[in-house]
Structures are given as C-alpha cells and as structure tokens.
Amino acid sequence: DTAVSQTPKYLVTQMGNDKSIKCEQNLGHDTMYWYKQDSKKFLKIMFSYNNKELIINETVPNRFSPKSPDKAHLNLHINSLELGDSAVYFCASSQYPRGGELFFGEGSRLTVL
Amino acid sequence: DAKTTQPTSMDCAEGRAANLPCNHSTISGNEYVYWYRQIHSQGPQYIIHGLKNNETNEMASLIITEDRKSSTLILPHATLRDTAVYYCIVRAALLSGGSYIPTFGRGTSLIVHP
Numbered sequence: 001d002t003a004v005s006q007t008p009k010y011l012v013t014q015m016g017n018d019k020s021i022k023c024e025q026n027l028g029h030d031t032m033y034w035y036k037q038d039s040k041k042f043l044k045i046m047f048s049y050n051n052k053e054l055i056i057n058e059t060v061p062n063r064f065s066p067k068s069p070d071k072a073h074l075n076l077h078i079n080s081l082e083l084g085d086s087a088v089y090f091c092a093s094s095q096y097p098r099g100g101e102l103f104f105g106e107g108s109r110l111t112v113l
Numbered sequence: 114d115a116k117t118t119q120p121t122s123m124d125c126a127e128g129r130a131a132n133l134p135c136n137h138s139t140i141s142g143n144e145y146v147y148w149y150r151q152i153h154s155q156g157p158q159y160i161i162h163g164l165k166n167n168e169t170n171e172m173a174s175l176i177i178t179e180d181r182k183s184s185t186l187i188l189p190h191a192t193l194r195d196t197a198v199y200y201c202i203v204r205a206a207l208l209s210g211g212s213y214i215p216t217f218g219r220g221t222s223l224i225v226h227p
Contacts, residue, residue, distance in 0.1 A: 004156075033215070041198070043157070043217040056214055090156050094215075098205040101147070102215055104156030 002014045003027050005106040006091050013081060014113055020077045023091030031055075032074035033092040034066060044089070049074050050097040051059070081112045117201045122222040131188040133221050135201030138182040146177060147204050148186045150197040151220070157200065160186065162222045198222050 004025045013019055025032060033056070034046040048056035049068045063079045078085060091105040118136045137146060147162040158206055161175045163184070168175045174187040182196040188195055200220040 006163075035217075041201075042219065045153075045214055045216065048214075067158070099145070100204075101159040101162065102149070102157070106156050107154070109212065 002105075004091055004093055004103050004105040006089075006108045008108060009106065010109050010111075012111045012113065015081055015083060017081050018077070018079045019081060019110070020075055020092075021089055021110070022073070022075045023101070023105060025091075025093040026072065027093055027095075027103060028072075029093040029095050029103070030071055031094045031097045032071070033094075034076050035092060035104075036059050036073065037088045037090060037107070039087070047074075047076075047079065048097070055097055056072040078110075081110075083112050084111045086110055114214075116204060119199070119201055119218060119221045121219065122224070124224045124226060125155050125188075125191045127193055127225055127227050128190055129221055131191040131195065131203075131224065131225065133186040133188075133199050134183065135186070136183045137201070137203050140181050140203050144203045144205055146175065146181075146184045147202050148173070148175065149200045149202070149217075150195075151200070152194075152197040157217075160199075162204075191223075193225050193227065196223060196225045 006046045032052045033048045037043045038083050043065045053070045065077045068074045086106045088109045090107050092102045094100040094102050143163050145162050149157040149162040151157040160172050163175045177184045198220040200217050
C-alpha cells in the first residue's frame with residue numbers, strides 16, 4: 001500500500017479553470033502538508049494541517065484553498081488557474097506538527113496552458 | 114527552522130563513498146538534522162536523521178560535528194541509482210518548541226558516474 005497517495009498524477013488544463021488535487025495518507029499521521037516545486041526545482045511549503053486544522057499558510061494566493069475532511073486527507077483546490085501555477089505539487093505527512101520524518105507522495109504535475 | 118547551506122552540486126564515482134556536507138550553524142539544542150533525497154520526478158524520500166550522535170542505517174551514515182553546526186551524509190558505496198538531489202533540513206524535537214515549518218533549501222545535486 002502506498003503510504004501517501006496523490007491523484008491525479010498529471011493534470012493539463014486551460015487558464016481560468018478550477019481544479020483539485022487529492023491526497024490521502026494511511027500512516028495514521030496527524031499532520032499533512034502541501035508543497036509546490038516549480039521549474040527551478042525549489043520545494044516551497046504552501047500549507048499544513050494538523051488534525052484537520054490549518055497551522056501553516058505561507059503567503060499563498062487565496063485562489064488556493066486546502067480542505068481537510070479528516071486527518072487522513074488533505075485536498076488542494078485551485079480556482080482561476082494561471083500560467084504560473086504550473087508546477088509539481090507534493091503532498092506530505094508527518095506524525096507530529098513540529099517534528100518527525102516527512103513522508104511524501106509521488107507528486108502531481110499540473111500544466112496550465 | 115534553522116537555515117542550512119549545502120554545495121550546489123557534487124559528483125562521485127560509482128562504488129566510492131559520497132560525502133555530502135551541510136552547514137547548520139544556527140541550529141538550536143532541540144533541533145534534529147534530517148536528510149532527504151529526491152530522485153528525478155519522484156517525491157522526496159527520507160534517508161536518516163540525528164541529534165548529536167552519529168547515526169547509521171541501511172541507506173547511509175550521518176556524522177554530526179561536536180558543536181552540531183555541521184553534518185555530513187555518507188553514502189558508503191555510491192551507485193548510479195543514488196544520483197539525486199540531497200536535502201539537509203533541521204527540525205524541532207518531536208513534541209517540543211520550534212517552528213511548524215519544515216523548510217527545504219536548494220539541496221545538493223549529486224551525480225554518480227560510472
């Protein structure tokens with residue numbers, strides 16, 4: 001079983017559309033994260049949730065809205081997609097909000113045309 | 114979390130040891146050093162972590178200096194499959210103090226050649 005799984009793996013869409021990326025972890029962790037990795041390969045944190053509560057929101061445009069229906073899921077919804085949103089989005093989880101190993105998903109490559 | 118600095122790139126011959134340095138001069142007493150690697154197009158993968166003692170697992174060894182201001186990740190017998198970007202980050206102790214934010218720098222791009 002994949003510990004942290006993301007869907008879809010690839011997403012190609014037009015500017016202005018709305019899209020979602022889903023993430024699920026089966027590790028029983030309390031904390032989940034979304035990272036964005038752009039073409040320069042810089043891995044930048046976007047959000048973190050601990051037990052369904054938002055604990056990190058790193059100056060991300062409000063077009064990005066994370067949703068955590070339960071502590072095993074953290075979905076990312078993006079409204080009005082822009083060209084600059086093209087990137088690979090990684091979901092991750094850790095047992096604790098301040099420490100512990102991070103377990104990453106395989107990434108979701110978003111291409112906005 | 115404390116800032117880390119790593120060389121941008123390194124290379125290593127297959128079968129030889131790869132020694133990847135990391136400076137974390139502002140590390141605080143309750144922060145661990147974690148190493149991850151990212152093989153092309155995959156998600157980052159945890160390798161090893163430590164507080165102050167040297168650590169070894171099936172993937173690598175971690176040497177932390179006595180003052181804890183720097184560390185070295187050692188891949189004892191590098192293979193072509195070890196070609197990846199290696200990230201060193203510092204992160205608080207499990208339940209106490211520190212920032213919530215696990216911050217990754219640019220990492221070191223390691224190329225293992227035949």
